[in-house]
Structure formats: C-alpha cells, structure tokens
Amino acid sequence: xERIAVLQATDxxxxxxAIIGHTKQRMLYFxxxxxxxxxKYPLPKLIFKLEGNALKVFALxxxxxxxxxxxxxxAPLLNIGRQGNxxxxxxxxxxxxxxxxxxxxxxxxxxxxxSVFTETHHTRLVxxxxxxxxxxxxxKPSFNDRVLIVNKMTLNELYEN
Numbered sequence: 001x002e003r004i005a006v007l008q009a010t011d012x013x014x015x016x017x018a019i020i021g022h023t024k025q026r027m028l029y030f031x032x033x034x035x036x037x038x039x040k041y042p043l044p045k046l047i048f049k050l051e052g053n054a055l056k057v058f059a060l061x062x063x064x065x066x067x068x069x070x071x072x073x074x075a076p077l078l079n080i081g082r083q084g085n086x087x088x089x090x091x092x093x094x095x096x097x098x099x100x101x102x103x104x105x106x107x108x109x110x111x112x113x114x115s116v117f118t119e120t121h122h123t124r125l126v127x128x129x130x131x132x133x134x135x136x137x138x139x140k141p142s143f144n145d146r147v148l149i150v151n152k153m154t155l156n157e158l159y160e161n
Contacts, residue, residue: 024141031118034078036134042143046075049084049158050108053093056084057112058158061145068156073148076126076133078117084151091115124149 026043030036045060057080059073060066074080079087091111098104126133126147133147 026113028077028113029116030078030134031116034118035131036078036117037138039138041134041137042140044073044076044143044145044148047072047155047158048105048109048112050105055086055088055093055108055112056158057086058084058151058153059148060155061148063145066155068154070155072151072153072155072158074122074125074151076130076143076148078120078125078130079115080125081121082124085121086112087121088112088115089118 024042025040027039028041029038043059045062047058047060049056049058057075057077059075060070061073064070072084074082075084079089081087088111091114093108093111095104095107098107120130127149128147137143
C-alpha cells in the first residue's frame with residue numbers, strides 16, 4: 001500500500017496511530033458463506049486508526065484533498081461496524097516489540113488484510129448491495145468511489161474522539 005501520511009498522537013499514554021493509504025488492488029479473503037470469492041479487489045483510499053488494540057477503518061474519496069474537514073466514508077468491507085470499529089475475529093493484534101509507529105501500523109494493516117472477511121455489521125457499507133458491489137469489482141483496476149457512503153464524520157473529528 002502506498003502510504004500517503006502517517007499521523008500520530010498520544011493520549012494518557014495510550015498510543016493513537018493512523019495511516020492513510022491508497023492501494024490499487026489488494027488480496028482479500030472471504031468466508032465462503034458470504035458468496036464473495038477471495039481474490040484481488042480494488043479499494044478506495046483507506047484510513048486506519050489504532051487505539052490500544054481497537055482498530056477503526058474508514059474510506060476517503062479519491063477526489064477529496066486531505067484536510068481537517070475531509071469527510072470520511074464507510075469502508076466498503078465486511079467486518080466493519082457503523083462507527084468504523086473492526087471485528088478482527090481471531091487475528092492477532094499483539095504489536096508489542098515494535099519500536100516505531102510506522103512498523104506498528106504496517107503490522108496492523110497486514111493483519112487486517114490477512115484476516116477473513118465474514119459478515120456485514122451494518123447495511124450502509126456502500127450504495128447498493130455489498131456482495132454485488134464486491135463481485136462487480138473483482139479483478140478491476142480501480143474502485144468506483146461513487147458507491148461510497150459518507151460517514152458524517154470528518155478527518156479532524158476522528159482525531160478528536
């Protein structure tokens with residue numbers, strides 16, 4: 001993933017990490033019960049926020065410049081709740097031993113994409129049916145940002161919380 005920015009802050013000694021990245025295609029693994037084949041999928045720009053072992057993921061529209069007021073969108077992936085909370089299942093989030101924020105976020109990003117996507121946690125992932133959208137995007141070179149649904153939160157608000 002091409003990293004656009006790495007943001008960091010501390011709050012009561014609990015680290016907050018975020019990485020904004022853009023990837024053309026990414027290997028995604030889906031449980032067979034989802035009806036979505038595992039394989040390479042295009043994704044929008046994604047923003048990851050880590051507080052302790054809790055991960056949040058949101059999407060950004062490619063056409064939006066990155067400022068405090070940049071709107072966040074629901075990440076168009078399974079296992080992510082309405083507020084961006086990620087259910088990692090049994091994937092390890094033990095990042096003890098990493099010395100640098102970039103290394104922690106690289107590990108977390110890797111664990112996220114190596115996990116198996118199993119279920120939807122809300123119905124507003126995309127404009128349309130997430131299964132159909134994923135199947136239509138299978139193997140395509142780029143993600144259609146027009147199906148993204150705004151989350152009603154800005155980049156700045158993500159860091160105020």
